[in-house]
Amino acid sequence: MSIELEHAIGCNVEFKRICHLHPNGKDYVKAVGGVIIIGDLEDPHEQVFCQGHDDFITCLTVSHNGQMLASGQQGQNADVLLWSFETKSQLACFQEQDHGIDALAFSHDDRFLISCGDIVDQRVFVYDTSSRLIMAWAQLSPKPSICVIAGGMVRDIKRRDTQEYQFASCGGKNISMWHLDHVRGELAAHQxxxxxxxxxxxxxxxxxxxxxxxxxxxxxxxxxxxxxxxxxxxxxxxxxxxxxxxxxxxxxxxxxxxxxxxxxxxxxxxxxxxxxxxxxxxxxxLDGPLTSLSLAPDAAEVLAVSTLGTSYLIRSKDLSIRPHSQVSPGALYDVAYLAGISDHFLTCSGDGLVALWDANDYTAKLRCGVGAPGRAHPLAACGTEDIIVAGATDGRLFCWDCNMGQNLWHIDNAHKGGATSALCVAACRAEEIRVWELKTCGAQDRKQIKKEKEKKQQKRKRKQDPDIEENANPLAGLRKWQKKALRAEEKDQKEAAQARKTAAAVKAEQKKVPPPLEDAAPSEGAKTPAAKKELRMRNAQLRQNRKLYEEPGRILLVGEGNFSFGRALCQVRGSGEGIYATAFDGEASLKRKYADAPQMRQEIEEDFG
Structure with a gap:
């Protein structure tokens, strides 16, 4: 009995230039571990695998005509493999280099393939893609060379093409131009x-x-x-x-x-x-540092891959973004299906996330974190149609809602040395198995919680945008408008009553107040020195206040209510000349709020002009 690979999610995001758009415009090519995946951009289920490496693929390139692929790997068995895109089969295996391959590139006419070894190998080879033979080789320059590209043909001083092929490589603080004489089999570097x-x-x-x-x-x-x-x-x-x-x-x-x-x-x-x-x-x-970048054949889009495992299709004209796929970039520690459900599964990764995947479209429906990245990560997970339970390296157990991803509870110090397994019971590195009673609410309770959450969200939306309720239910909107009108009418009535009350109080006070700003005469009872001193201070204060308004000049009163202050100021100065009183309210609103305002204005106009 054998197991065949059906689908793979993600790519080797730690290596650059590992994901490419194919020149046919409808496929992509990427590397996952030691496997090359050829997939359809529109159909996530359509994948073909090219297997031949025994370690991580570090570099991958596609020929300009789209007929060939080339890949290199890390490790002692660092072979360069040449693939046929049409048959998805291996064409050649070049075994000349050891320790690792850092960069690969086809020539502009796809006739040659250049391969740069790592800092240990320190060699660069050029292979003939037709005869599968070594065309030339040289010592690596610069060391290391982490990128190599084809540059057409070498040109003379008058910028005419010669018979030599041109490549460029870079690494560290240097850039080298490689000139390949395929007739003599010579490869020379120029800094x-x-x-x-x-x-x-x-x-x-x-x-x-x-x-x-x-x-x-x-x-x-x-x-x-x-x-x-x-x-x-x-x-x-x-x-x-x-x-x-x-x-x-x-x-x-x-x-x-x-x-x-x-x-x-x-x-x-x-x-x-x-x-x-x-x-x-x-x-x-985008969401994180970017590594791989590939241009579509029509130059309308580019495919970019971030170190967080997300692939994006980006329009080169306006940089509009369309996510293509996503995966957790950290190492995987556990994979588990939900109990009784075959199209949803869980993964625990080294980036601290427990992800719930839908096998129908290979997208992550939920991502639940167990803490700050780098401090702890999940080791094991299990779940049902209602909950997800996971154990972390710091010995804690977590439980999340399977529909919303909400954290329901967690248990600190549930195990020593981290929880290594979870299946309604939990095992740990300290060789213990502990059984926990799950009192998490059931499906019926969860539905009720979900309904309450939806009601709260709708209420929050209505507060932010009152028109939502009116659009959803015209009668409800009409009732709401009627309530607002009634509240506004009651408010106006209260304000008018308060204004009448205030006006009556002002009139009563005016009758009690003696002529303004006259020096007070000592009463018969004010014969003690203290009383006389207080009387002198009061008279001095009155004279000082009177000087403020007796000085010649213009006075602007802003925001008068019933114009009582303006009338008092005219009485002090004996004239209304140079006094300008303004109100915030209009004529109708002023009469409604202050019943005595017309009388005050009339007295000012008749007595002081």
């Missing part, structure tokens, strides 16, 4: 010069459409522009933070345009009339 004092570490390369310029991404987030005529860096352009992870040239009718992805999660479009005039055109930010 790129730098006219500036800046020192950069280069990680990725891309040629312009006409192969006259080479752009190199650096770990400091800028792009170096190199003129191929003299192989010298012309300038640097700052693009992103966290380093430039990858870049591709998008063909345009005139000028130059590149899409650049960075270690800070940004996707940036830089464009200009020439490579020396490149400027940032637009930028978007």
């Amino acid at each position: 790129v010069g730098n006219a500036f004092k800046q020192v950069r570490e280069y990680v990725c390369l891309a040629y312009t459409q006409d192969y006259e310029y080479l752009l190199a991404g650096t770990t400091t987030g800028d792009v170096a522009v190199i003129l191929m005529k003299n192989r010298v860096v012309q300038n640097f352009l700052a693009v992103c933070g966290g380093g430039v992870a990858n870049l591709v040239c998008t063909p345009v009718a005139s000028g130059t345009r590149f899409v650049v992805v960075g270690g800070d999660g940004t996707v940036t479009v830089i464009a200009g009339s020439s490579p020396l005039d490149l400027r940032e055109e637009r930028q978007v930010r």
